[in-house]
Amino acid sequence: MLTVLIPVAIAAILAYLLDPVVTHLAARGFGRTKAVLTLFAIAFLGTALSLINFGIMALIGVIAGSFLYALFTRSFRIEWFANGADFANHVVGGVLLGIGGVLAMGCTVGQAITGVSTLAIGSLITFVAIVAGSAATMKFQYWRMLREA
Numbered sequence: 001m002l003t004v005l006i007p008v009a010i011a012a013i014l015a016y017l018l019d020p021v022v023t024h025l026a027a028r029g030f031g032r033t034k035a036v037l038t039l040f041a042i043a044f045l046g047t048a049l050s051l052i053n054f055g056i057m058a059l060i061g062v063i064a065g066s067f068l069y070a071l072f073t074r075s076f077r078i079e080w081f082a083n084g085a086d087f088a089n090h091v092v093g094g095v096l097l098g099i100g101g102v103l104a105m106g107c108t109v110g111q112a113i114t115g116v117s118t119l120a121i122g123s124l125i126t127f128v129a130i131v132a133g134s135a136a137t138m139k140f141q142y143w144r145m146l147r148e149a
Contacts, residue, residue, distance in 0.1 A: 104129075 018039060025035035070076035081087040101107050104126045106115070112130065115123020 100133075 021039065022032060022035040025038065026032045030038065067076070081090065104111055105122075106126075108127075108130055111123045112127040116127055
């Protein structure tokens with residue numbers, strides 16, 4: 001029973017301690033609702049910033065670097081899919097790829113290269129399924145392309 005009340009007690013203490021800040025912001029023209037939302041945003045941003053690690057910054061750097069290079073070389077352009085059906089195919093493929101990676105407990109590098117090198121039976125089965133799924137998908141796409149032509 002006591003563990004249920006701990007978050008309530010923490011919330012009450014935070015409300016008591018942060019009330020002067022909210023009152024000060026409200027007196028400056030924010031209004032109480034905006035002041036409370038501003039404090040929540042600051043708290044959320046502080047929490048989100050603590051989650052940034054090397055991988056996140058590397059991703060941001062690759063995207064920013066590619067964007068700047070495209071701007072400086074005047075080769076930047078916005079590209080899109082051929083049509084809505086093409087977009088839907090890519091979305092479904094991405095979702096299935098993510099589900100498959102989770103179910104297989106890794107991607108082709110983790111399962112096929114690393115796992116097969118240790119002769120793990122699960123990795124062998126996963127690698128065969130990856131190859132079979134890729135071959136079947138290519139056959140299907142080729143069949144669809146011939147049918148549309």
